[in-house]
Amino acid sequence: MISTDGSPNYGVVPSSDTDAYSADVLTSLRADAAEVIARYPQARSALLPLLHLVQSVDGFVSPRGIELCADLLGLTGAEVSGVATFYSQYKRHPNGKYTIGVCTNTLCAIMGGDEIWDFVSAHLGIGHDETTADGLVTLERIECNAACDYAPVVMANWEFFDNQTPQSTRQLVDDLRSGLSVTPTRGASKVCSFKEVSRVLAGFHDGLADEGVGAGPASLEGFKVARAQSATKTPAAKEATAAPRTKAAPAAKAAPKTKAAPAADTAPTTDTLFDPPKGAGKAKKK
């Protein structure tokens, strides 16, 4: 495809603005790129993060961004473009400020992802990889995002929104379009913009790691069961699990009849981090 102004079009549909970067943008891009490249033994490994970096400035993988990457890494534009078009997170046309990804892989779809998709797509009047006229929301059908225990899942700029319904997702997109701050279920305290998140994905930490929860409720279900199981066990074993930061080791040693004896022999410290309920797994021994 040839763009109207004759500049190269690396699969961008439709052809988009390829004005050169301004001098100061280019300077800061090159400085950032040098930092990215320095992380790897071989420069080409920096290509994926560099493409995220391009998106953090242009909001998509722009032709000028492709040429910059090619220049930085000693590749051709075609080589860079060939990589960019392989990965679904790289956008071939300007993305909205927020990407809303509705998981419609089997499990989420069945748990309600299909209903969410239909409802929100109709609400916004756009389909897959399309953006609202105000430039704020790009809608996507996404594949499994590794949160099946929270199905149905919606991602907003790659932050988790768990256990969604059609109504809750409509609220989410409406709030984002109204400029309200929106808090993911498990993530930073607010959803950052597509460009901001792209910069993080290029490996530039935004300092928000300490926000949000460590684990959501579903992640802790097994832990809760284990605690209940250990509460019904011998007093010694119970103490070992119930008082994790104190003198668990003596307690463990005081329970030599449990089948964890080999573990006690080899455990070198007062560690309780890795101390499973006593007798774990024995029932299954073949």
Place this chain on the structure above:
Amino acid sequence: MSTQLTPILTKTWDEPQSWTLATYERYDGYQALKKAVTMPPADLVQMAKDSGMRGRGGAGFPTGMKWGFLPAPDGGPRYLVVNADESEPGTCKDIPLMMASPQLLIEGMVITSFAIGCNHAFIYLRGEVVHVYRRLLRAVEEAYAAGYLGKNILGSGFDLDITVHAGAGAYICGEETALLDSLEGRRGQPRLKPPFPAVAGLYARPTVVNNVESIASIPPMLLHGAKWFAEMGTEKSTGFGIFSLSGHVARPGQYEAPLGITLRELLEMAGGMRDPSKKLKFWTPGGSSTPMFTDQHLDVPLDFESVAAAGSMLGTRALQIFDETVSVVRAVSRWTDFYAHESCGKCTPCREGTFWLKQIMARLELGQGTKDDIDKLLDICDNIYFRAFCPLGDGATSCITSAVQYFREEFEAGMTTPAAELFPPAASTLFAKETVSA
């Protein structure tokens, strides 16, 4: 005789700031590393072998053996690459692990790198989980500041740098050689094996590629010993693992248990089916790429050997549970869309085969199948299975062949009746009782 759960990797997840180094150290984090740097590296490799641990990323290759395959040092670099590209449908264990307890992975990486003589290790994280990426970046920063990474770690003379790398959305990058190509800045397409990564991996240098959970299991294994590890689980499938329950169960979530636990036990712990009046219809033992099971398989011990003997694979212990409201044709059709979308295009059986499977599944779901469609599906599967470049193609066939095996009549119904008519989708949703109005 219910099996006891084993919260080992998941033990700290309910701490208010579980991801910080301070929390991790309160639970004796990095004690294993302190022990490791006093040991000959070969003893650490031997420990991994003695534990019998099989890799936790799905294929189940013995971790210690993988380490042992590295050729003798030749003075050049050797690499550890952690596969954190968790994307197999149904699989959702590594992402919460790295969100809640990233230091466990980092410590495991330092120990493993010390064991195999690696001075630059990588985490290849899928790009679609930005907060997990933040947590890993922060964990690495904290580990450097505390002297667990960098030069002369704990005065041992051992140096290690870790780079956390974000992918950009491609299921195939979970395949280890595709992952390496992607990490080298290329399209994520699998390589022909041999050579295996142990001989020619990242930058054609000796490389160990291990799953997140495998590496995170190393610190507790070292603290307690290989024997402790091997005491758990079954004879051949030793140790513990995170079992991920999702779908139509009352309390979906992560259940860390010795290998060999059964779905019946796990279901009981998870409160049973979501709607007790609805029966379990089918489930995956290890993600969508493993042949599905039915309610006949509730008592199959979930270890590598027993699941294989029952005709499937343990995979990633991703137990997706579907009740009787669900059309198996709809479920398989959607998985087939996924494989067609994610096929990298490098080899013909997978690229062309998934394309055709998708067309046929789509018309069966619409009730517009032809009478030859089931045979055609099986024939195409037969032409993909074991003929594709990498296991993605095999995975694409598993759900189809197993679904036809157990639910052939539903595929036959797909020649006349839409799946949505036989199994109204609204009945399966999480919000089944909620009114949806546009």
